[in-house]
Amino acid sequence: MAIADFYELIGQPVPGAPPRFVVRLAGKAFFHVVDSRTDKVRGFRRDHNEACALARQLEQKE
Numbered sequence: 001m002a003i004a005d006f007y008e009l010i011g012q013p014v015p016g017a018p019p020r021f022v023v024r025l026a027g028k029a030f031f032h033v034v035d036s037r038t039d040k041v042r043g044f045r046r047d048h049n050e051a052c053a054l055a056r057q058l059e060q061k062e
Contacts, residue, residue, distance in 0.1 A: 026044065
């Protein structure tokens, strides 16, 4: 049974794919944007909102 079939069977929506780029706290007020596939840092920011914006920007490029 495929995952989509299982979710249909229990009446729940199929979860979407997890984001490729995630924001991780790297120190006091310092955030890394990490590629979840390779676990490599693709960027960094001192502001959480800016780090999230960078992650969204990288996600759209890929």
